[in-house]
Structures are given as C-alpha cells and as structure tokens.
Amino acid sequence: MPSTLFQYYFKRDDTQRALAGTRRTRKVITDPVQDDGQPVLFQTTLTHHSFRINFKNPCFINMLPPELLMEILSYLPSVSNLKVRVHADPSKLSDSGANDSEEVEDDDDSNPGWYRMGLAQCCNGYGNCLAELRFRNGCARFCSSQPWNFLDVLRVCKRWHTISYANPQFWTNIAIQNFDTVVRSLVLSGSLPLTIISSNSTREEKRQWPSLEALELALDQLSRVRVLDMFFISFNHVQWEFWTEPVISRLRRLPATQLNSLRLKLLRSHSDRLVRIRTETWVEQSFPALRTLELSAAKIYAPCALLVQSLTELSLVDCEAPWKSAADFLHTFAGLSQLRSLSITKTENPKDFDDERLNVPRNLSLPIPMDHLRFIELQGSFRFVNRVLSAFVFPLDSTTLKLQYQHDDFGVSFGADPDDALAKTLHLFTSYALAIPTGTYFNEVNLDFDLDERFIEITLSQPDPSGVSVQLKHTWTEANDRHAGDILNFVRQTSTPLFSSKRTASLIILLTGRFDEIAESSPTFTPDACYDWIAGLSALRLIRLSSQAIPTFIAWMVRRLNTAAGLLPSGDEEESESKEDAREPGSERLWHRRRYPWMSEPKPKPKIEPKLLFPDLRRLILNECNLGETINEDKDSSPEDILFSHLWLYLHAQQPELVLIDTELTHRMLHELRRKLYPARLDERSVYPVDDNPYIRVSHAWRDSGEELDVYTQSGRSKTVKSPPWSVLGDAGHGHIENDEGNGEVSAGKEDDDM
Known part of the structure; x- marks a missing residue:
C-alpha cells in the first residue's frame, strides 16, 4: 500500500498531549500557531498498518564524519534479542468476537494473557497500530513479532545507504533471508571473518523460514566463519535434520581454522533423534581458534576434536557426552584449564559417579585446578554434583554456582566415608561464604517449595547484577518422599553459611502443594522445619509471600x-494453680470468693x-x-x-x-x-x-x-x-x-x- 502523508500544525507544548489523544479518541487536535507565531511542522506516515511521527528537526548524527558514522553502523548487525512488531491489516479483522469494553472477564478473547502481553510489550513498535486503536489489546491479539532486520538501516537515507555499502565490517553478519542477500553480503564483506546466526520462526512469530539454499551458500564459506550460531525448534510438521544436516556436512568436509564460537542450540521433541557429531571424520581436527562450544540435543562421540584446550565456555544440554566413565570425565576436564563457564544439564552422566566410592585414576591428581572458572552449572545425581565440585578447585570469591541435585534412592548418602564427604561439602560452602569480598553480600533470598513437583529451590542474589549468585535446586520423586526431611536438612546446612544476618534485606517465598502427603513418609518435613533456618535474618526489610507460603509462614x-x-x-x-490459691485452704478460699465475687473474675494478663x-x-x-x-x-x-x-x-x-x-x-x-x-x-x-x-x-x-x-x-x-x-x-x-x-x-x- 503506498504511504499516505499527513501534515499537521501543532503547538510545541501540545504535541505529546495530542498524540495521546489520537490513541484514545482517534482524533487529532490541531493548532496551527505556536506561542511565537511560527508554525511547527511534523508529519505522520501511515505504512504497514501502523503510524509514526517524524518531526522536521535536523539530523545531528548525519553531521558526524563518515568514518565515525561507519564505525557506529558496523555494530548494528550484532544486535540480538531485539523484536519488532509486525502489525496486522485491520481491514481483515472482523468485528465479530472482538470486545472493546473495559470490563472483561479473564477468559474473554480480549485478554491475551500475561505471557503474550509481556512478549508483545517488549517489542519495538508495540501499540502504534490501527488494530490497537480499534480493539482492546489489539496489538497483542492480532499482531505478531519478528527479529529486527538490521538491513533496514539501508532505507533510512541516502547517506546511511552509501556508508553501509562502503563498510565491509557491516556485511560480515550474514543474514540468512534469501539467496540474493547472502550473495551481496559475501561480496561486500571482502575477506573479513564472517558471523552466521540463523534460526527458524517460533509459533509467536510470523516470518519466513530461512532459505535452505542461502544457508548452504553461507556455510560453503566455513573457512571464513568466525561465529556459527544455529537455533532451531522442532515442530511436529518438520524434522530438524533437514536444517542441521547442512551444518554437519560442511563441518565434516571443510576446514574451520577461524571458527571461534560454535553454537548448535536445538530444541527437539520426543520423536526427534540426537544430532550425531563424530569428529573423527572431519577435515578440521585442531580448531585452533575455538573458544565457545554450546551443543544441544547432540550425540558426541569420543574422541571429540571440539574439546580443545583453548575452550573458555562449554555448555552441553540434552546431550550424550563423549565420556563413558568418571575417569574419562575427569581426564577431559583436566585438559580444559582455560574454562571460564561450565554448564552440563539434562545430560546423562557416567554411572560410576554414583558408586559407593569414586574410582580416581592413578595418573590424575585431584583436585583439578580451574583458576579461570567463573560460572558452574551442574545437573545430576546428588553424588555426581558433590563429587564434581570436590574434584575442582576454582576461585571461591568470584564464581557463580547453579547446582541442580536430583535425589534418587540413595537420598543424601555420600557412599563410603559419609562423614568425611559431608564435612568436605559443608566446608566448601562455608569457605565460599568466607571468601566473599568485604562489602559484597547476598541481599535477596528467594525460596521456592513446590511440594507437587517435589523440589526445593533457593536463590541468593546480590544488589549488583554482575556479581556472583548462588542457585541450589533439589528434586526428588514421590517414591523417595522418605528422604525429604534429610534433603531439607542438607539445604539448611549448605545455605545457612551464605546468609548475612545483618545485610540480607529481602525474602521471597513461594510454596505450592501440601505437607501432609510428604510428612507421612518423612515426619520431619514440616512448615516449621522449612522456616526455622531463616529466623536469623533479622535485617529483613521486605518479605513477599505467595500461594501456600502465606498461611504457613504467618502461622509460623x-x-x-x-x-x-x-x-x-x-x-x-499452661493450666496451673496460682501460688496464692495453693497456700490458702479450700474452705477459706471458697469463703473469700463467695463474699467477694470479683475475686472469681480472671485477672488481667x-x-x-x-x-x-x-x-x-x-x-x-x-x-x-x-x-x-x-x-x-x-x-x-x-x-x-x-x-x-x-x-x-x-x-x-x-x-x-x-x-x-x-x-x-x-x-x-x-x-x-x-x-x-x-x-x-x-x-x-x-x-x-x-x-x-x-x-x-x-x-x-x-x-x-x-x-x-x-x-x-x-x-x-x-x-x-x-x-x-x-x-x-x-x-x-x-x-x-x-x-x-x-x-x-x-x-x-x-x-x-x-x-
């Protein structure tokens, strides 16, 4: 639809009020004269079923030198997680089923729900559409979102268009949209390293899927690729092997000497198979520049050439790891001394970690030094998490912990030498608390007791978002309810040293489910046991209680x-006779009470x-x-x-x-x-x-x-x-x-x- 230009004259002070009025009443208030008698010109452009206001002010950024503007534009393609609204055509929306009234029920169609509303409001351009003016919550209900296309800067003005075409760095981010776009990016980027980021559309997004032909063309330049980030979600109507096979085939037969970051983030359904990564047949075996490795839903065969000593970030989610035993696991990480971030979740770990005694290889000395480690996320059995933590030595004063314990039939048993193992684990958390620098503290404690799903989660955070945090989550099954009291006791022992009785100011508690079902198997699992260990937080200034935490906490x-x-x-x-009544004989006390009835009345407490x-x-x-x-x-x-x-x-x-x-x-x-x-x-x-x-x-x-x-x-x-x-x-x-x-x-x- 061709753009329609509307020009109005406004008072400068009335501009914002007039724009708000258009949203409410769909009318424009105009006043052609300013206070000084000079009109102020601005224009409203109606495009793509939305509107925007363009004031006739000078563009100061275009006054910058071309070299500086070129440097600024070169950072725009790297912007991620930025969504824009794709507005619906209101002429195609019927009035049937649309409710514009202000009083609507929660289950009404005009209420999209808090999740969809939150996603829509986070997008750029939310609410400035005709659907929002016509219907209640129209933008969240009828419009969609899509990632921001950085190529839109080419249409800002001729100056930006010319500078972008003359800047090779701007074209190093390959946008997998269509074949022509990829060809243009490969030509204009020269010989600079490339960044390929591609993903398929989600159910909330209305955009075209990436072109398979364009993806294959970009992957053919694997020797130039510095960052390869693929994110795909599996739906019932498509198999992701159709999209992941081009990536694996290029990695198998092309060199990747400049590859710095490899992320294959795949969310699969139960029917999807794991992506097989067998690096023995790959052309590239050294990966000299690889620093970041993130794999999801992958079956990794040993030996894996991707696990190089230069890795600083390793993340495995829903994978079959290459190590088959605890010895292989420890040997692998003994060679990854440069790691700064380690995350292993939803991954089946070696079973011998759960043996009564951990079999440590003779040619390996424990603990393994991890001097650069700043983030640890582990998910596995109780013994696996504790034994891996004990096998590493990392900076206690600057490392974030995110641990998910999955308790099995062993409960909180450490196997052989339980007293010594428990003492080492408690000493680790005590040392962690003592190593926190002076002036640094956890000001917020977040407790989540889900008795239906059987888990306890505690999160401790600092006022500075960039500071370290601790998140401990303990899960068990209904068959292991007998261990719930011991699990709660372990949570108390490991978390109490981290509390600051004089600095922790906020407490947030969420509790769902009933205690009686678990208490039948574990009598020590009671509301008092859940709250007694936080009674020492005397400096609390805010308490937020949700759901069942309200009655249990207030009663406590x-x-x-x-x-x-x-x-x-x-x-x-306690019912007891007063000392005065005990001294008096029964007949004398009865005579006094008959003569003085007020003596029978209870005394004020x-x-x-x-x-x-x-x-x-x-x-x-x-x-x-x-x-x-x-x-x-x-x-x-x-x-x-x-x-x-x-x-x-x-x-x-x-x-x-x-x-x-x-x-x-x-x-x-x-x-x-x-x-x-x-x-x-x-x-x-x-x-x-x-x-x-x-x-x-x-x-x-x-x-x-x-x-x-x-x-x-x-x-x-x-x-x-x-x-x-x-x-x-x-x-x-x-x-x-x-x-x-x-x-x-x-x-x-x-x-x-x-x-």
Missing part, C-alpha cells in the same frame, strides 16, 4: 511469638514485650491468598484457624506496610485491616471482597484491656480469639470499635492527628 511467626513469650505454640497458657523475628521489617506482601480459608490441611479445623485470625494476631506485634495482591477477603476483614493499618500502611493493589463467610466481628475485651475477634461459620460453629499478651497495640490510635446494640461490629474511627 505467630507460633514463634507465642513460644518466645513462654506460651504454648497455640497461644494458650500482664503485657509481654514481643520478641520480633524481623524487627526491621517495613513491607509484607501477600500474593494470591484467601484470608477466609483455613490454614490447616485437615478438614476438622476450628473456626479460629482461618488465615485472617493469624494475620490479625501478628498485626498486634508488628505493623509493617501490608500489600495485598490477588487477595480474597470479606468486607468486614477489609474494614478491620483498614482500621488497624490506616491507608498509609495498607496497599490494596488487587483485592476481591467476597460474602461474609466466615463472619467476623471485633470488640473490646475490657477485662484484659485488649480486643476479641469472634469468628462464625455457616455451620454454626464459633470461636473467640483474644489479643495475645505480647500485643503492643493499645486501643488508642487504632480506630474506634463500637458495640452497636451489643453485636460488637467494627466501625472505623478517626485517625489521630499525629498519624
């Missing part, structure tokens, strides 16, 4: 407050200063919960076991800013939280009030100088929860509770002036 904090106050975990006092676990806590975030649900997993729970009652008790000891996200609660619960916290400390981001079930009411307990929370269920059961003796909140300054006709309903009072 209340139990810890009760225990610290000398009460039972439930908050009750003395207030106890609460011992807070996290005294510096400033924000508590609750994500995805129902405050009216019970926290117990059994069906015979009492009314006071609802989540709101435990949160109500906790707020008597500490009142951080409470953030509610995707939270369901009754109107009375919401009213009570507003009364206690005030708007300044209650952030209702997404709250969904429901019917009053259970029904609650809060009233004064005048005898105890506290409050009482009455909980009523539809089944007729009721329970009164009293404010705890460790409550530091008085009645003043926390709203006003009125007993309207004796029903004890809550009504918000006026806030104090000093608040």
Whole structure:
C-alpha cells in the first residue's frame, strides 16, 4: 500500500498531549500557531498498518564524519534479542468476537494473557497500530513479532545507504533471508571473518523460514566463519535434520581454522533423534581458534576434536557426552584449564559417579585446578554434583554456582566415608561464604517449595547484577518422599553459611502443594522445619509471600511469638494453680470468693514485650491468598484457624506496610485491616471482597484491656480469639470499635492527628 502523508500544525507544548489523544479518541487536535507565531511542522506516515511521527528537526548524527558514522553502523548487525512488531491489516479483522469494553472477564478473547502481553510489550513498535486503536489489546491479539532486520538501516537515507555499502565490517553478519542477500553480503564483506546466526520462526512469530539454499551458500564459506550460531525448534510438521544436516556436512568436509564460537542450540521433541557429531571424520581436527562450544540435543562421540584446550565456555544440554566413565570425565576436564563457564544439564552422566566410592585414576591428581572458572552449572545425581565440585578447585570469591541435585534412592548418602564427604561439602560452602569480598553480600533470598513437583529451590542474589549468585535446586520423586526431611536438612546446612544476618534485606517465598502427603513418609518435613533456618535474618526489610507460603509462614511467626513469650505454640497458657490459691485452704478460699465475687473474675494478663523475628521489617506482601480459608490441611479445623485470625494476631506485634495482591477477603476483614493499618500502611493493589463467610466481628475485651475477634461459620460453629499478651497495640490510635446494640461490629474511627 503506498504511504499516505499527513501534515499537521501543532503547538510545541501540545504535541505529546495530542498524540495521546489520537490513541484514545482517534482524533487529532490541531493548532496551527505556536506561542511565537511560527508554525511547527511534523508529519505522520501511515505504512504497514501502523503510524509514526517524524518531526522536521535536523539530523545531528548525519553531521558526524563518515568514518565515525561507519564505525557506529558496523555494530548494528550484532544486535540480538531485539523484536519488532509486525502489525496486522485491520481491514481483515472482523468485528465479530472482538470486545472493546473495559470490563472483561479473564477468559474473554480480549485478554491475551500475561505471557503474550509481556512478549508483545517488549517489542519495538508495540501499540502504534490501527488494530490497537480499534480493539482492546489489539496489538497483542492480532499482531505478531519478528527479529529486527538490521538491513533496514539501508532505507533510512541516502547517506546511511552509501556508508553501509562502503563498510565491509557491516556485511560480515550474514543474514540468512534469501539467496540474493547472502550473495551481496559475501561480496561486500571482502575477506573479513564472517558471523552466521540463523534460526527458524517460533509459533509467536510470523516470518519466513530461512532459505535452505542461502544457508548452504553461507556455510560453503566455513573457512571464513568466525561465529556459527544455529537455533532451531522442532515442530511436529518438520524434522530438524533437514536444517542441521547442512551444518554437519560442511563441518565434516571443510576446514574451520577461524571458527571461534560454535553454537548448535536445538530444541527437539520426543520423536526427534540426537544430532550425531563424530569428529573423527572431519577435515578440521585442531580448531585452533575455538573458544565457545554450546551443543544441544547432540550425540558426541569420543574422541571429540571440539574439546580443545583453548575452550573458555562449554555448555552441553540434552546431550550424550563423549565420556563413558568418571575417569574419562575427569581426564577431559583436566585438559580444559582455560574454562571460564561450565554448564552440563539434562545430560546423562557416567554411572560410576554414583558408586559407593569414586574410582580416581592413578595418573590424575585431584583436585583439578580451574583458576579461570567463573560460572558452574551442574545437573545430576546428588553424588555426581558433590563429587564434581570436590574434584575442582576454582576461585571461591568470584564464581557463580547453579547446582541442580536430583535425589534418587540413595537420598543424601555420600557412599563410603559419609562423614568425611559431608564435612568436605559443608566446608566448601562455608569457605565460599568466607571468601566473599568485604562489602559484597547476598541481599535477596528467594525460596521456592513446590511440594507437587517435589523440589526445593533457593536463590541468593546480590544488589549488583554482575556479581556472583548462588542457585541450589533439589528434586526428588514421590517414591523417595522418605528422604525429604534429610534433603531439607542438607539445604539448611549448605545455605545457612551464605546468609548475612545483618545485610540480607529481602525474602521471597513461594510454596505450592501440601505437607501432609510428604510428612507421612518423612515426619520431619514440616512448615516449621522449612522456616526455622531463616529466623536469623533479622535485617529483613521486605518479605513477599505467595500461594501456600502465606498461611504457613504467618502461622509460623505467630507460633514463634507465642513460644518466645513462654506460651504454648497455640497461644494458650499452661493450666496451673496460682501460688496464692495453693497456700490458702479450700474452705477459706471458697469463703473469700463467695463474699467477694470479683475475686472469681480472671485477672488481667500482664503485657509481654514481643520478641520480633524481623524487627526491621517495613513491607509484607501477600500474593494470591484467601484470608477466609483455613490454614490447616485437615478438614476438622476450628473456626479460629482461618488465615485472617493469624494475620490479625501478628498485626498486634508488628505493623509493617501490608500489600495485598490477588487477595480474597470479606468486607468486614477489609474494614478491620483498614482500621488497624490506616491507608498509609495498607496497599490494596488487587483485592476481591467476597460474602461474609466466615463472619467476623471485633470488640473490646475490657477485662484484659485488649480486643476479641469472634469468628462464625455457616455451620454454626464459633470461636473467640483474644489479643495475645505480647500485643503492643493499645486501643488508642487504632480506630474506634463500637458495640452497636451489643453485636460488637467494627466501625472505623478517626485517625489521630499525629498519624
């Protein structure tokens, strides 16, 4: 469609407001006169079913010398992971099924989902299309994305076009689009080393697949290739051998003396076969320049010429490795002393790593020095991960650890000499924590307990994204639930030394699933066991709880407050006769109580200063919960076991800013939280009030100088929860509770002036 040029005159100050108005009302507000009387000219170009604004301002970048502009343009082809929107033709979209209303349900067609919406919003050009103006979330629903084509810079202006054609470095990145593009790139790049990056389109992208003829033409120049990066996803309607065979055949019969980086990233389905890499028949055997090797879904035969001493980055994903025994594995890495990054995941490791005792070759001395190693990612059995870590010596102060333990029937058994092996493993993590430089610390702890999928994952990160991080993941099967308690104990022993009680400021916990199924096989696997080892993080300022972590963690904090106050975990006092009553004879005590009835009334409980676990806590975030649900997993729970009652008790000891996200609660619960916290400390981001079930009411307990929370269920059961003796909140300054006709309903009072 030919471009249509629209010219408008705007005030300079009204430009942005007018553009926002076009998005909302599809109308353009115009004012041809500026404040100084001079019109400001800009143009809107309608192309490819979208629009963009081009102001008539001088192009300062074109004032640069040609040599400098040529240097800038030479970096553009190396830009990766940049997506642009391919806008749909709105004339081909029917009004049927499209809902433009603002009130839509989650399952409505106008809601593309958070994942698709996030992918669309990350793309350049999102929302500046006619589909977005016509339909709700139109750009995310009807438009698609594709990688940015760096050849678009040739169409910017004649100057850029001329400079790009005169710059050989610009054409070293071969774009596998069509045959003519590859021919032009090979000619204009001269004799410089080449970079070939190619991939097929995903389901979210609407672009043509790379030309097989163009790919073969580019691979014929393998002797000039410096970077070879192939990424293919296998779909049901295509086999990836059709695309990987040209790569393997060229590597088999052509030299690759300049190859610096080889990445064959292949995501296969269960029906696809592994790509066979047998380097014995390849022409190139030395690979003198190879630094990076990343293979996915490949069967590597030994000996492998790709495992050269010059490697600095090695990544194997879903592969059959060339080593058949632990001795072969250790011998291979003894010759890779220059490694900076090592990643082995989804790969079957030698089985003798799981023997009772590791068989170390006599001609190999352990541990193997890895002085340059900065990143380690290992996935395998419990014994494999620990024994590989013990076999390497790497800089503890600058190496990121990403370990995935897969526990089998052995559980956390180290085999022969378990005490010595356990001591070495714990010493490794303790030394790792002590080697962290002064001023460097892990400020965020992320815990993920997935009891349905059976895994525990802990991630420790630093404020500086470029700093080291630690990620430990432990998985097991349902058949090995008996080891869950021992696994949790090992997680505690290895992670606790890494915590900083004075510097760790954020704690994020996600818990899904039920404890009772695992606790039947492992009684020590309880919520208290999952949280007791983080009680020492006294400097926490933010806690984010999600899903089942909300009821279990808040109930755990209340139990810890009760225990610290000398009460039972439930908050009750142990029944015992007072010392005064014990001294008095029975008849004399009865006579005094009959004459003075007030003596039979319970004495007010003395207030106890609460011992807070996290005294510096400033924000508590609750994500995805129902405050009216019970926290117990059994069906015979009492009314006071609802989540709101435990949160109500906790707020008597500490009142951080409470953030509610995707939270369901009754109107009375919401009213009570507003009364206690005030708007300044209650952030209702997404709250969904429901019917009053259970029904609650809060009233004064005048005898105890506290409050009482009455909980009523539809089944007729009721329970009164009293404010705890460790409550530091008085009645003043926390709203006003009125007993309207004796029903004890809550009504918000006026806030104090000093608040």
